[in-house]
Amino acid sequence: MTAEATSTATLSETTALNENDGAASAALGGDDLETVRLVNGLSCELPASSPLAKLLKSQRTWTGPDAKQRLKILNAAKSVAIVGASPKPQRSSFFVGTYLQQSSDYRLYFVNPMETEILGQPAYASLADLPEVPDIVVVFRRGSDIPSVIDDVVAVGAKTIWVQLGIWNQEAAYSGEEQGLTVVMDRCIKVEHARFHGGLHLLGFDTGQITARKTVR
Numbered sequence: 001m002t003a004e005a006t007s008t009a010t011l012s013e014t015t016a017l018n019e020n021d022g023a024a025s026a027a028l029g030g031d032d033l034e035t036v037r038l039v040n041g042l043s044c045e046l047p048a049s050s051p052l053a054k055l056l057k058s059q060r061t062w063t064g065p066d067a068k069q070r071l072k073i074l075n076a077a078k079s080v081a082i083v084g085a086s087p088k089p090q091r092s093s094f095f096v097g098t099y100l101q102q103s104s105d106y107r108l109y110f111v112n113p114m115e116t117e118i119l120g121q122p123a124y125a126s127l128a129d130l131p132e133v134p135d136i137v138v139v140f141r142r143g144s145d146i147p148s149v150i151d152d153v154v155a156v157g158a159k160t161i162w163v164q165l166g167i168w169n170q171e172a173a174y175s176g177e178e179q180g181l182t183v184v185m186d187r188c189i190k191v192e193h194a195r196f197h198g199g200l201h202l203l204g205f206d207t208g209q210i211t212a213r214k215t216v217r
Contacts, residue, residue, distance in 0.1 A: 062173045064184055071196050073160055073182060077135035078107060080189075081127060081158075083149055084140030085110035087118045092164070093140040094119070096190045104193060109134060127156045136160045138189050139167065146172040154179050162189050 033045040065073065080100060086093045097119050100108055108121065109130050115123040124130055127137065137153050139146065139161060146169040153161050153176075161181055163169075165188040176183045 060168075060170060062170045062185070064173065064187075065182065070184060070187070070192055073136065073162075073184065074189075074193055074196060077160070078105075079109070079132060079134045080104075080106040080136045080138060081109040081111055081130060081134035082138045082140065083111045083127065083152075085112050085115075085118050085123065086140070087115055087123075091140075092188075096138070096140075096164070096188065099190045099194070103197075107132070127152050127158070130156075133157045136162050136189075138162045138164065140164050141167070143167050143169040143172075147175065150176045150179070150181065153181060160184070162187070164188060165191070 032048055082093060082097055082100075084093055085097055088094055097108065097110065100106055101119055110118040110121060110123045111125075111127060111130070112118065112123050113125040117123055127134070133156055135158070137149075137158050137160065139149050141149055146163060146167070150161060150172055159180075159182060161176055161183055163173075163183070163185040165186055168186050173183045173185050
């Protein structure tokens with residue numbers, strides 16, 4: 001085979017390989033790569049539309065603080081701000097706010113730009129309007145809103161964001177931690193506080209009992 005023929009053959013093989021690579025990329029989704037996290041905490045890049053990427057994104061790999069750490073967070077806090085607080089009694093934020101008002105020593109702040117007063121206290125338009133930086137920012141917002149709330153929490157210098165029960169945004173949780181926040185997510189601060197301080201059954205039910213037994217502080 002001549003040098004010209006060899007060169008032509010090599011060029012053809014390279015072209016075929018590139019075409020095959022393109023076909024393989026298309027088969028994997030043919031789109032931008034996305035970083036997904038694994039259960040062991042590691043991460044990898046996969047085509048965003050690939051079945052494996054979608055499966056990994058649907059699984060919960062973030063865990064957050066354990067029970068002892070959550071107790072420490074609650075006991076160390078002196079002030080709590082509730083973002084997304086509502087004056088409507090049927091809303092869970094109203095129920096939680098009422099509980100914290102009556103059953104804790106926290107300095108409590110309500111954040112809702114649409115309201116002027118909640119539970120007899122002034123409502124603030126934003127975290128930046130509060131008279132102090134809260135130790136815990138409790139959030140009652142949609143999961144898709146959590147990244148912007150994290151930005152606000154970081155901006156004011158608060159250290160802990162507590163996203164309420166039923167609200168989940170895993171990527172936001174990782175992002176918050178990477179920015180130095182302590183993140184609690186998909187847990188009710190009322191349930192946690194009551195359980196640790198003797199007002200709740202192990203399964204989360206109000207015992208309805210008054211006891212002289214010493215509670216955890």
